[in-house]
Each structure stands twice: as structure tokens, then as C-alpha cells.
Amino acid sequence: MSTEQKSEIVKIGISISPGVAICPAFVYRVLKYQDKRQDTQISDQEVTKQIKKLSFAISHAKATINMQRNRMIGKTKKYHLGIFEFQTYLLEDSSFIEKIKTAISEQKITAYQAVIEVTNDLAQKMKQTFEDIKDVGNLICSFLSDEETYLTSIPENKPFIFVSDILTPSIVSFLINSEVQGVITELGGKTSHAVILSESLRVPVVVNTPGITVEVQNEDIIGMDGDCGKIVVNPTPRRLKAFERLQKWHNRYTRRIQRDAHKQARTDDKYKIKIWANIELVSELDYVIDSGAEGIGLYRTEFLFLENPHKSPDINEQYEIYREVVTKMDGRPVTFRILDIGADKIPYFINGKKVDWAEEPNPALGYRGVRLLRGHRDEIILPQLKAILKASAYGPVKIMLPMVSLVEEAMDFKLLVEEAVKSLGKEAPRRKPPLGIMLETPSSVLLIDKFAKYMDFFSIGTNDLTQYVLAVDRNNAQVAYMWDHYHPAVLKLVSDSIVYARENKKLISICGEAAGDPYLAALFIGLGANILSISPAKVAELKHYIRQWNQQQLKEIAAEVINYQSAQEVRTFLKRKVKVGIL
Known part of the structure; x- marks a missing residue:
């Protein structure tokens, strides 16, 4: 041997x-069933047999998913079990099943191959549920194949x-x-x-x-x-x-670092930084509180709409969830971002009606964010605003609008909030929550002084801002290498945003992956940022680093970095100058 x-x-x-x-x-390999393609044409007589095999496979797939759901009960948050409900609903969806049957009968292909084609097509359209749909396809194929295409066993009694x-x-x-x-x-x-x-x-x-x-x-x-x-x-x-x-x-x-998680994040020259958390699920609240975060800088409300397989949540269901979030945060501020759907985040239902979304050649620049919301004013944005406004009675709340590029969008947003307040009557909050927008398009940064006339605060969305400033689709593997938070053009817009917000006496935070990167966080602090909103997993560690830094020194570092011409220059300089470690 x-x-x-x-x-x-x-x-x-x-x-x-x-x-x-x-x-x-x-x-x-989950996707190995796709390697075993059955491209042979079948006869008319075989079509009926394949459709019967499909029905058998779907029936067994539903039973298997129910077993998996039961296995997870008590092991994960109850809210997460909706993922299995989505998969069950998909297996019961007549249009999904009919597409597979149509592929069998019209293309004269096997049920196995038809499942692959239909699930691939659906997964590409609904990228937010890509793995869930692929999982369903894999499961169906496991009952259509003589070979094992589904995970049935794992190592026992050993790590x-x-x-x-x-x-x-x-x-x-x-x-x-x-x-x-x-x-x-x-x-x-x-x-x-x-x-x-x-x-x-x-x-x-x-x-x-x-x-x-x-x-x-x-x-x-x-x-x-x-x-x-x-x-x-x-x-x-x-x-x-x-x-x-x-x-x-x-x-x-x-x-x-966990021992000191709840201590303030203050540099050694006494510059105070607020560290907030970005989340999307109620089940994350305990994690947020344990992490030492001082508030929620971004609550992504779209996951309420994406995870429910049967319908979008109505105003009362949303209110109960938002109230739980605000109550649990116990006086810490919570910023709710209005539903940000479109692009790769497509809900299966809106108000109980299944939605067949039209394909777009460039969804990142298309019908998404506030653009989509304006087209669904009464059935989406107005009920959501009412639910958030009602929940604001239980603690400090802010409301934020995504993907804004026109000043008119901010003006309409403000009027719509006033309409929602008025329609609530006695249920309206005594004080209207502060309103803000995400700075994630170049136009929103360049016109920040105009937006400041209507908005109370700003949050820099570094992920999308990087994409739009550099004209790079971060989901396109051919150009994804160009998508870089360290690019001087991105950093200049972040710097300008902080300066313009301060000049207009508006609160501004930095949100996204960049804010959780300790080297960039140090740079942002040097540029004058005092609120960073990051993943709860990174809060305690970032607070630990901040306590070792000196803001005056970070200012000097920022003054030099802002003049560099490439991302690599910035990255190399920051990693040489900024101290990151247990220290």
C-alpha cells in the first residue's frame, strides 16, 4: 500500500x-443526474408510460420532502421550514407539472430528460431559489432512474x-x-x-x-x-x-472577542463608531443581540415574500413580523428596507396570485427595486408601509427605499408615506419614522444634495454601487474579476457621499460587504464614517479592531489612498498600513 x-x-x-x-x-455531486442525459427519442406509445412514471416519481418526491421537513423540526428555526413547503408546493403546482408533461409529449423525450429541462429553465428564472428547485429536480430524477441520484447516506460515527x-x-x-x-x-x-x-x-x-x-x-x-x-x-x-x-x-x-462584544467601538483617540447589523430573518435577532450590534442598519424585507410558497404576506402578517423585530431589539434602531425585488430576487406570488415574470435581457438595469414597486403601488408598497408604520409604535424605526436613481422617486416615496399615515387613522404612529434611500446608483450620489431636501438619512449600498459605477455584472463570471470594492472610483463616491451628507446635516451609514472588510472599514472611518452596518458574524471582531485603531492615523491613510489609480494599489497599501489581528 x-x-x-x-x-x-x-x-x-x-x-x-x-x-x-x-x-x-x-x-x-448533487447535479450529477444532469450528466446522465437520456437524449434518445421515445415513441408515441412510450409517452403515456413516461407520464405515468413522472406521476409516480412526483408522489414519492413529496413524501420524501415531508420526511426531510420532519427531520428538521426542532433543529432549525420554524420560519426556515417554509423552504420545504416551497418545494412541496412546486411539486403540486399544476403549471410546473404540465410543462414537464408537455416536454415529454411534444419533444418525445423521457420524463427524466423533461424534468432536467424544465427545472433548469425555472432555476435560471428564479435564481434566489436556484438550489431549492435543483433539489426538487434531483429528487424526482432519483425516482425515475435505476441509478442512485440522490443523497441517501453519509459517514456514520466519524467526523x-x-x-x-x-x-x-x-x-x-x-x-x-x-x-x-x-x-x-x-x-x-x-x-x-x-x-x-x-x-x-x-x-x-x-x-x-x-x-x-x-x-x-x-x-x-x-x-x-x-x-x-x-x-x-x-x-x-x-x-x-x-x-x-x-x-x-x-x-x-x-x-x-466575544467577551468584549457588547463594549462600545471607540478608537484609541475616542472616535465613536456605531456598528449595526444586516439581516433578513426574524430568527437572526438573537444572533444580532448576542453579536453586540447596536441596531439593525438593514432589514431586507424581501425574504418575507420569497420564502412563503403560497402567497405574499398580507398587511397583518407583515405587521406581526415587523413588530416582533422592533420589540426584540428593545430600543435599538431598526431600518426596514422596502421590498427590493427584481433581478435575481423573484417572488413566486404577490397577494396570493402566481406571477409569471417576463424575462429581461439585463435585469440588473431593468424592472427592479423602486421601479417595480411603483408599478405595484397598492398591492405591495402601500400595505408594507402601513405595516411598518404600525410597528414603529414599539420602538425606533427608519424606512429606506432601494435602487433610487431619480429625485422624483424620493419625492413620490415621501408622499406615499404621508398617504399611508393618513389612511391608518388612529393606528398611525405619533411620530413619523425617518425616511431614507440607499445610495447604490451613481446618480443618487451625484445628486445627494437634491435628495437631502426630501430624505432624513442615507445608506451607501456598496455592493450595487460597485456594480453600477464599474459597469460590471457581478454575476457574470467573464467580468466578475472587475467587480472590486477597492476600486478608486467606488471609494471616491463613498468619500463624496460622506462629505455631502455631512454638509447637508444628514445621517449616513455604510452597508454591504465592503463595510465588513476590516481594511475598507478602517478606510471608511478615516473618511469620516461613524456608522457601519455589517453581517452579525463580523460585528464583535470589527469592534475589536476599531478599539486598536487611531482615527487621526486612519485619516492620513485615507488622504493618501484616495489618490491611487488602481484597486490593487489601494489593497496593497491598506494591508500594509492597517493593523488587523488579535493585537
């Missing part, structure tokens, strides 16, 4: 959950790191009672439903690591750093010892 050391492989992915793990790999192409709700339900120590996927993003479910696993999770299922074999040793997204396959003895030291250090470090 050969004891030769396998070649070491280093991969970098997107960090979802922090932590360090060192374990053998268990590799599973392992799960490696897959995507993470699905069914996989999480299998892993929940296992000895899994970490999860790595080739695809996926931070907001996929399965990733949200994975918080119940309490292990490091890294996504978007291309080629990982091809380059890793079962039982390969993996060292993973969930804090930075680094994956090392078959580490050398020296690297393995380094990972073991990192794991011990990480555990001590986590305990230390």
Missing part, C-alpha cells in the same frame, strides 16, 4: 460561516467535511444529526436558502470554490478556514500542523 503524499491543493472560496476544521472529505457542487435543503436535513465538521461547495451564494438553513449545523461553511468536487476524493484530508474561505486539500505535514495551531488559536480568539 502506497504511503506517498498526495499533491497539496489550495482553493479560495466565499466564507459563509466562520471556524476552522481539519477532517477527511466526503464528496457528493467529516462535506464537499458538494451545491448545498440543498435535503442535504442539510441529512447533515443535521451527523458529525459533519464543515461544508464546502463549488457553487452557491450567501443568500441561498440552503446556506441560511446551514446555520443550524454550527460549522464553518465555504461556497463558490470551482472544481472542488473534481479535485477532491473521498477520505482526502482537508483543512478549511471558514473565516477567510481558504481550503487546503491533502496538506503537507507542515501545513497540517499549522492548521492545528490555527484551530486552537481560533477557538481562543473567538472566546476573547
Whole structure:
């Protein structure tokens, strides 16, 4: 038996959950059923048989999903179980089933191939539920194939790191009672439903690591750093010892920064920074409070509409959720962003009616955000405003409008809020909550002094602002490398926004991935920012760093950085000048 050391492989992915793990790999490809294509044409007589097989497979798929849901009860937040309800609804959706049957009868293809085609098409249209739909397709195909195409077993009685192409709700339900120590996927993003479910696993999770299922074999040793997204396959003895030291250090470090999580974030020259959290689910509130966040700078309300498979929440359902959020925050400010749908966030229902959204050639620049809301004034935005206004009676609330590019949109927003207040009558709040917009389009930054006449505050949405300033679709793999928060053009607009807001005496915060990057956070503080809104997972650590920094020194760093001409220059300089670590 050969004891030769396998070649070491280093991969970098997107960090979802922090932590360090060192374990053998268990590799599973969810999308492998698509590799087994059945392109052979079938006869007219075979069509009927294939449709019967489809009905059998769908029936068994529904039973399986119900079993998975039951497995998750008590293991995750009740609200998250709606993901399984969405999958069940999809299997009961007559239009979904009819499309598969039509593909079988008209194209003369097998039920297996028809399921692949229809689920692929639907997953591309509804990218926010991509993994959920692929999971359903995989499950149906498992009952249409002689081969096993669905995860049915995992390692027992031993720790392992799960490696897959995507993470699905069914996989999480299998892993929940296992000895899994970490999860790595080739695809996926931070907001996929399965990733949200994975918080119940309490292990490091890294996504978007291309080629990982091809380059890793079962039982390969993996060292993973969930804090930075680094994956090392078959580490050398020296690297393995380094990972073991990192794991011990990480555990001590986590305990230390968490101990001081609720202390103020104040630089050593007494400059106070407020650290708020970005969330989208009620179930995250305990995490927010434990993290030491001093408020919620962004509550993404669209997930209420995306996770309910049968209908969008009515005004009373929304009110109950918003009230719970405000009450639980116990006097800490909460900023609700009005429903931001369109592009890759498409709800299946609006007010109980299934919506067939028209495809757009460039959805990022199309019918999304406030543009879509203005077209659904009475059925979406007005009820939502009423629900938030009623909830504002229970604590400090702010209301924020997304994707604004025209001053007229802010003017209409203000009038609509006044209409909502008036229509509530006795239920209207005594004080109208502050109104604001997200600065995520170049026009909103360039015209900030005009917007300031109508708005009370601003929040810089660094993710979309970067996309629009650089004219780069961050979801397009061919140009995604150009999407960079460190680009001087992006930083100049952030700097200008802070200056203009201060000149107009308006509150301004910085929100998005950039604000959670310690090097950029230091730069923003040097530019004069005093409110950063980030992921709850990063709050305690960022507060720890801030206490070691000096704002005057950060000002000097910012003054030099703002004149650089490339993202790489900025990145290199900041990493040399800004101290990040346990210190």
C-alpha cells in the first residue's frame, strides 16, 4: 500500500460561516443526474408510460420532502421550514407539472430528460431559489432512474467535511444529526436558502470554490478556514500542523472577542463608531443581540415574500413580523428596507396570485427595486408601509427605499408615506419614522444634495454601487474579476457621499460587504464614517479592531489612498498600513 503524499491543493472560496476544521472529505455531486442525459427519442406509445412514471416519481418526491421537513423540526428555526413547503408546493403546482408533461409529449423525450429541462429553465428564472428547485429536480430524477441520484447516506460515527457542487435543503436535513465538521461547495451564494438553513449545523461553511468536487476524493484530508474561505486539500505535514495551531488559536480568539462584544467601538483617540447589523430573518435577532450590534442598519424585507410558497404576506402578517423585530431589539434602531425585488430576487406570488415574470435581457438595469414597486403601488408598497408604520409604535424605526436613481422617486416615496399615515387613522404612529434611500446608483450620489431636501438619512449600498459605477455584472463570471470594492472610483463616491451628507446635516451609514472588510472599514472611518452596518458574524471582531485603531492615523491613510489609480494599489497599501489581528 502506497504511503506517498498526495499533491497539496489550495482553493479560495466565499466564507459563509466562520471556524476552522481539519477532517477527511466526503464528496457528493448533487447535479450529477444532469450528466446522465437520456437524449434518445421515445415513441408515441412510450409517452403515456413516461407520464405515468413522472406521476409516480412526483408522489414519492413529496413524501420524501415531508420526511426531510420532519427531520428538521426542532433543529432549525420554524420560519426556515417554509423552504420545504416551497418545494412541496412546486411539486403540486399544476403549471410546473404540465410543462414537464408537455416536454415529454411534444419533444418525445423521457420524463427524466423533461424534468432536467424544465427545472433548469425555472432555476435560471428564479435564481434566489436556484438550489431549492435543483433539489426538487434531483429528487424526482432519483425516482425515475435505476441509478442512485440522490443523497441517501453519509459517514456514520466519524467526523467529516462535506464537499458538494451545491448545498440543498435535503442535504442539510441529512447533515443535521451527523458529525459533519464543515461544508464546502463549488457553487452557491450567501443568500441561498440552503446556506441560511446551514446555520443550524454550527460549522464553518465555504461556497463558490470551482472544481472542488473534481479535485477532491473521498477520505482526502482537508483543512478549511471558514473565516477567510481558504481550503487546503491533502496538506503537507507542515501545513497540517499549522492548521492545528490555527484551530486552537481560533477557538481562543473567538472566546476573547466575544467577551468584549457588547463594549462600545471607540478608537484609541475616542472616535465613536456605531456598528449595526444586516439581516433578513426574524430568527437572526438573537444572533444580532448576542453579536453586540447596536441596531439593525438593514432589514431586507424581501425574504418575507420569497420564502412563503403560497402567497405574499398580507398587511397583518407583515405587521406581526415587523413588530416582533422592533420589540426584540428593545430600543435599538431598526431600518426596514422596502421590498427590493427584481433581478435575481423573484417572488413566486404577490397577494396570493402566481406571477409569471417576463424575462429581461439585463435585469440588473431593468424592472427592479423602486421601479417595480411603483408599478405595484397598492398591492405591495402601500400595505408594507402601513405595516411598518404600525410597528414603529414599539420602538425606533427608519424606512429606506432601494435602487433610487431619480429625485422624483424620493419625492413620490415621501408622499406615499404621508398617504399611508393618513389612511391608518388612529393606528398611525405619533411620530413619523425617518425616511431614507440607499445610495447604490451613481446618480443618487451625484445628486445627494437634491435628495437631502426630501430624505432624513442615507445608506451607501456598496455592493450595487460597485456594480453600477464599474459597469460590471457581478454575476457574470467573464467580468466578475472587475467587480472590486477597492476600486478608486467606488471609494471616491463613498468619500463624496460622506462629505455631502455631512454638509447637508444628514445621517449616513455604510452597508454591504465592503463595510465588513476590516481594511475598507478602517478606510471608511478615516473618511469620516461613524456608522457601519455589517453581517452579525463580523460585528464583535470589527469592534475589536476599531478599539486598536487611531482615527487621526486612519485619516492620513485615507488622504493618501484616495489618490491611487488602481484597486490593487489601494489593497496593497491598506494591508500594509492597517493593523488587523488579535493585537
